Amino acid sequence: MPGAGATWGPAAPPSPGGEGPRILVVFAGLHGSTREIAARLARSLTCSGAGRRIGLTAALVPAQQRPDPAPFDAVVLGSAVYGGRWLAPAVSYLETYAATLARRSTWSFSSGLCSRSSVPPLGVEPSPLMHVSIGPRQHRWFAGRLERRLLSAGERRALEGHPPSVDHRDWQGVHQWADEIAGALKAADVRSRRHDVA
Numbered sequence: 001m002p003g004a005g006a007t008w009g010p011a012a013p014p015s016p017g018g019e020g021p022r023i024l025v026v027f028a029g030l031h032g033s034t035r036e037i038a039a040r041l042a043r044s045l046t047c048s049g050a051g052r053r054i055g056l057t058a059a060l061v062p063a064q065q066r067p068d069p070a071p072f073d074a075v076v077l078g079s080a081v082y083g084g085r086w087l088a089p090a091v092s093y094l095e096t097y098a099a100t101l102a103r104r105s106t107w108s109f110s111s112g113l114c115s116r117s118s119v120p121p122l123g124v125e126p127s128p129l130m131h132v133s134i135g136p137r138q139h140r141w142f143a144g145r146l147e148r149r150l151l152s153a154g155e156r157r158a159l160e161g162h163p164p165s166v167d168h169r170d171w172q173g174v175h176q177w178a179d180e181i182a183g184a185l186k187a188a189d190v191r192s193r194r195h196d197v198a
């Protein structure tokens with residue numbers, strides 16, 4: 001699997017009439033699980049049927065690097081959930097770029113081990129800005145992974161009594177979501193980005 005920062009080109013030639021949409025996948029995690037979900041999502045975006053049809057390209061960048069979303073047509077922002085919250089780099093990214101994200105097609109996801117029913121609507125609300133810049137219907141919850149050998153002593157203590165290492169990630173679900181996102185991207189998204197950066 002390509003590392004963070006990798007860029008995937010279109011798996012098929014761009015659609016006739018010009019360059020396909022460009023999507024930025026930004027993620028925050030501590031122990032690799034969310035990075036792998038984001039990487040799978042980015043790859044599926046370009047390889048899915050819908051992604052290939054429109055010649056979509058995806059860039060994968062950690063939130064700590066604070067990639068500017070302006071040159072992209074759409075953004076997916078995801079974070080692991082710790083203590084019921086998104087991680088600070090994801091919250092900070094959302095707050096820094098809220099105005100740009102509000103003018104882009106933006107999706108978000110949270111990943112953790114609590115079941116969907118035990119978290120508030122929206123999964124989590126990392127920031128009041130989330131409703132403004134993303135909107136509640138474009139948020140997805142993905143089950144994550146816990147790998148005990150990767151945890152700090154403090155984290156192990158915090159999880160005392162929890163089951164040992166588990167991996168509940170739903171790769172098929174990630175792929176399907178990528179296909180939905182690629183299917184939702186329209187030529188209008190490309191136009192709005194070009195207008196913005198002109």
Ligand SMILES: Cc1cc2nc3c(=O)[nH]c(=O)nc-3n(C[C@H](O)[C@H](O)[C@H](O)COP(=O)(O)O)c2cc1C
Pocket residue numbers: 028029030031032033034035080081082083084085111112113114115143144145146147151155158159
């Ligand atoms: C100390 C600690 C606290 C956690 N708190 C939550 C939580 O509040 N809600 C949740 O759904 N998952 C929680 N998890 C599970 C992580 O979100 C899950 O393991 C996630 O997949 C980790 O992603 P990462 O490897 O990218 O950091 C916690 C895990 C640890 C180690």
